[in-house]
Amino acid sequence: MQNRLLLTATVEREEALRVTPAGVPVLEVWLRHQSRQTEAGIERDVACEIQAVIAGEKARQLSGRLSGCQIEAQGFVCQRSLRNARLVLHIEHVEFVKG
């Protein structure tokens, strides 16, 4: 079952690192993407904002280092909760592009 989003984005906001009751470090960030894409042969502007979360040791390593950076994030998308259908990107790989 495929579920893979690859997104170049700017980290608009980085929350403080938190640790779940099970002891897993979690870092929440807000990403903003802007680009030009081609659809049905026509180039168009594309923009979106998406909440993203990084869990585990990677969260601890990246904490305090993402805000304002341009990154290439890769991971799976999931709805925020049973009652909140908003999509959240669960980041598994991060590459710094700029900043």
Place this chain on the structure above:
Amino acid sequence: MQNRLLLTATVEREEALRVTPAGVPVLEVWLRHQSRQTEAGIERDVACEIQAVIAGEKARQLSGRLSGCQIEAQGFVCQRSLRNARLVLHIEHVEFVKG
């Protein structure tokens, strides 16, 4: 600038084909994804629903054929409109998985 979502999903709903004022055929569908993913070394259930749109000749070719099918969809994500931040998948490639 990377913006690529690859998602295996069931087409829960398919709207009637419509044509934009510029004459571009557009097909809107609702996709439901469910899978198991690994995050911070822990396997977890993942579910999400996402609205998707197919534009151009592909929309005409697929119209009436997607409802209830499991597909592998690939494309870019964009917010629905300037005032609506909900993400929409703009599908560029479709493969039928089942149904």
